[in-house]
Amino acid sequence: MTAMKIIQAQTDHVYIEQFLALPGQAWTFLGTNRSGIDDLFDLVSGRQIKGRVAERSLPDQPGVVSFKDQQAVYESELKKDDTDFMDRLDPGTSARDFLEDIEHHAELIQALGMTDSLDKGYRQLSTGQTRKLLLLAPITRGTTCLVIQAPFDGLDPDSCKELDRAMCHLFSKGIQILMFVYNPADIPSWTTHIGVVANGGLVFQGPADQVPASCLARTSRPDFQATVQDFFPADETRSEAHEKKKLVRLHRCTAGYGGRAVFTDLSLAVDQGDHTLITGPNGTGKSTLLQVITGDHPACYTCDLTLFNIRRGTGESIWDIKQHMGIVSPDLHRNFRVPGSALACILSGLFDSIGLYNPVTDSQKNRAMTWLSRLNMASMASMPFRDLTFADQRLALIARALIKGPKLLILDEPTQGLDTPNRNAVLDFLTLVAKDHLSTILYVSHREDECRDFFVQHVTMVPPGR
Numbered sequence: 168m169t170a171m172k173i174i175q176a177q178t179d180h181v182y183i184e185q186f187l188a189l190p191g192q193a194w195t196f197l198g199t200n201r202s203g204i205d206d207l208f209d210l211v212s213g214r215q216i217k218g219r220v221a222e223r224s225l226p227d228q229p230g231v232v233s234f235k236d237q238q239a240v241y242e243s244e245l246k247k248d249d250t251d252f253m254d255r256l257d258p259g260t261s262a263r264d265f266l267e268d269i270e271h272h273a274e275l276i277q278a279l280g281m282t283d284s285l286d287k288g289y290r291q292l293s294t295g296q297t298r299k300l301l302l303l304a305p306i307t308r309g310t311t312c313l314v315i316q317a318p319f320d321g322l323d324p325d326s327c328k329e330l331d332r333a334m335c336h337l338f339s340k341g342i343q344i345l346m347f348v349y350n351p352a353d354i355p356s357w358t359t360h361i362g363v364v365a366n367g368g369l370v371f372q373g374p375a376d377q378v379p380a381s382c383l384a385r386t387s388r389p390d391f392q393a394t395v396q397d398f399f400p401a402d403e404t405r406s407e408a409h410e411k412k413k414l415v416r417l418h419r420c421t422a423g424y425g426g427r428a429v430f431t432d433l434s435l436a437v438d439q440g441d442h443t444l445i446t447g448p449n450g451t452g453k454s455t456l457l458q459v460i461t462g463d464h465p466a467c468y469t470c471d472l473t474l475f476n477i478r479r480g481t482g483e484s485i486w487d488i489k490q491h492m493g494i495v496s497p498d499l500h501r502n503f504r505v506p507g508s509a510l511a512c513i514l515s516g517l518f519d520s521i522g523l524y525n526p527v528t529d530s531q532k533n534r535a536m537t538w539l540s541r542l543n544m545a546s547m548a549s550m551p552f553r554d555l556t557f558a559d560q561r562l563a564l565i566a567r568a569l570i571k572g573p574k575l576l577i578l579d580e581p582t583q584g585l586d587t588p589n590r591n592a593v594l595d596f597l598t599l600v601a602k603d604h605l606s607t608i609l610y611v612s613h614r615e616d617e618c619r620d621f622f623v624q625h626v627t628m629v630p631p632g633r
């Protein structure tokens with residue numbers, strides 16, 4: 168292990184006078200989304216930065232895992248897509264080919280629940296599975312240094328425990344570990360050193376047992392500042408509880424991929440106000456279920472599915488259905504690859520398109536600008552969506568789902584990448600939306616702290632065969 172040193176580094180969002188990590192130290196950096204922590208991540212992981220650095224010495228070829236890397240791998244897999252030349256969908260690079268020395272790491276692969284997924288193509292993996300694969304890749308390559316952003320985001324609780332144990336074990340074997348987290352609860356107990364990033368600088372760096380409690384409890388105003396007054400429900404959306412309308416009826420549905428069922432005989436009834444929490448281990452079909460409902464999985468035609476009193480497969484268009492839905496999901500996020508500004512992203516929610524292709528009225532534009540200001544992003548209106556940080560992209564996608572006041576909000580791990588203040592602000596806002604009967608919420612989460620009282624129905628997905 169080598170020492171890591173950064174001296175007098177200035178980027179757009181952070182200034183570091185001096186940072187030194189010695190061999191035998193495990194560092195966790197804590198910061199809110201716009202504290203400068205993402206620029207520090209780029210500095211520590213050896214990325215090119217906009218700015219200047221007097222001295223930066225880093226270990227050779229660290230194993231880096233971040234939201235940006237996950238997106239880069241997805242896009243590179245899309246480029247390699249040979250579906251047009253095959254008589255079946257190209258599944259992408261096999262998970263196995265991302266790893267080395269699989270036998271030696273079999274126990275860890277098993278503990279993370281990835282053994283059965285090794286022969287799947289990258290594009291056949293669930294969100295949590297892709298994240299686990301990208302975490303396993305540098306570990307199995309024998310990296311001597313791991314730099315990880317939000318290591319636990321997207322992982323189910325058991326996988327979080329296993330990953331925590333695995334990283335602790337790697338650290339005890341001499342691997343240098345640096346983690347970047349947005350939530351104090353994500354700081355591992357075995358971390359030896361903590362850095363707290365706030366207001367564009369490291370306000371504390373030192374041994375974990377010396378970090379002042381006030382530093383960890385430091386809260387900032389959330390960027391997400393919307394109130395229910397900003398939510399304009401479509402006329403027929405708002406109604407009192409006694410007028411409950413049927414929104415979703417799914418009867419004994421079986422769905423999967425390539426002839427393999429992910430779930431069988433699943434029934435779900437959601438009436439207006441039946442806010443529903445969906446949980447379950449990685450890969451058990453939570454996103455697949457929501458994709459059936461949003462019409463993004465072919466089982467929406469083969470299953471007995473009625474949405475908003477329209478039986479699917481009876482001549483309705485997907486747009487007839489989607490106009491009543493506001494959607495945020497990891498799949499939407501990674502496929503939002505079109506050019507266009509943050510403002511255009513939010514406006515596109517009015518048309519259910521990925522990218523903006525329709526003319527917009529002044530009033531629609533004003534509404535989108537109001538949403539941007541509620542995200543503290545008015546100054547970013549014309550910035551390309553793709554140049555925003557992952558968290559700001561997420562906030563824009565949440566506003567995109569909310570802008571038309573849909574009857575049904577379909578939120579698949581919407582707060583991924585958000586810090587504690589933003590996460591709480593989004594959940595507080597949804598609590599009010601539910602209380603005022605403004606929309607009905609279907610919500611996927613792995614986090615216990617997101618299990619709010621407004622959920623009246625809980626669906627737990629289980630692995631097939633259980």
Ligand SMILES: Nc1ncnc2c1ncn2[C@@H]1O[C@H](COP(=O)(O)OP(=O)(O)OP(=O)(O)O)[C@@H](O)[C@H]1O
Nearest residue numbers: 291292293294295296424449450451452453454455
């Ligand atoms: N396009 C695909 N082709 C083949 N298999 C797929 C495809 N998409 C998903 N799967 C498989 O279907 C299963 C369910 O995936 P899904 O994304 O619905 O899980 P999930 O419960 O949402 O997981 P996570 O918590 O990781 O997001 C997984 O085992 C995954 O490997």
